[in-house]
Amino acid sequence: MLALTAKGGTIVIGLLKQIIKTGRVTEQYDSGTMPSRFRGQLVHEESLCLKCQVCRDACPTGALEFNNNQLVVDNNACIFCGRCVEVCEHKALSHTTEYRLATLTSQLSAKIRATLQRSLHIRHVDAGSCNACDWEMTALNNPIYDLQQYGIDFVASPRHADMLMVTGVVTRNLEQALKMTYDAVPAPKLVMAVGSCAASGKIYGESYAIRGSAGKIIPVDIYVPGCPPRPAALIYGLLLALDRLGGNSK
CATH class of the missing domain: 3.40.50.12280 (Rossmann fold)
Structure with a gap:
């Protein structure tokens, strides 16, 4: 029984040391930066767009539409797959790291x-x-x-x-x-x-x-x-x- 108690105490002390070493891990929701590979809000550079609508045809969810010859992005339908960015030969579309889209x-x-x-x-x-x-x-x-x-x-x-x-x-x-x-x-x-x-x-x-x-x-x-x-x-x-x-x- 004493051996089990001593072993348990050693484990607890080891856990406490690990907690102290790790420090605080909780963070505010907006305190960190997104990784460079993260795909967030889709942005459109109007001056580069030739209105070819290839991006609209490539979108698997119909999130892109041209209204009065202007590109409109439905963020609720966008799955941030990046296909529209890939097919745009004029580099008019790009993903940012902005996630605050609610x-x-x-x-x-x-x-x-x-x-x-x-x-x-x-x-x-x-x-x-x-x-x-x-x-x-x-x-x-x-x-x-x-x-x-x-x-x-x-x-x-x-x-x-x-x-x-x-x-x-x-x-x-x-x-x-x-x-x-x-x-x-x-x-x-x-x-x-x-x-x-x-x-x-x-x-x-x-x-x-x-x-x-x-x-x-x-x-x-x-x-x-x-x-x-x-x-x-x-x-x-x-x-x-x-x-x-x-x-x-x-």
Whole structure:
């Protein structure tokens, strides 16, 4: 017994030494820089564009359109694959490292913002995702991002939630479950569409098995584009909805 106790004490001391050596790992969502290979917001240099529309034809999700001979980018549908950049011979398109692309709808009233100033409880709903967005959401609870430092946490029951975070294109089999979960959340409530599938539904389109984007089934207040969006982008969307960004909002 003494030998086991001594061994356990040695292990604990070793862990404490490692923690001290590692130091603090938690960071603010916008404190780090994106790696050079990261593909963020797509930007367009008008002076270099010849309106050949090759980029539009190369886009697999229809995120690029020419309106009145001007290129329009639908960030909610963009999966940042880089195909449009590759096919543009005139180098008019490029990806930046900007990840703060979350947007709010006009239905997000000041009353809801004021109600949710102190804390936010989230219920996640997977409506038919590939799990990429879900993995990024899981990272929100690790020591690096530590979502709880913002007073935000995930809950098991929609009846305890203030917000639904929906991932994936809405499938026929999960449409009813999504509606019932939304109805179970007490008012006032928010809905965040996480990732390009939930935000636009254009990646898979529509079929007998697919209903489309989350906004076609339930009211959506916040859109966070990406395939998948980084944890920092998700935190930006959450803080944007809660009006806690101060001078960092775009």
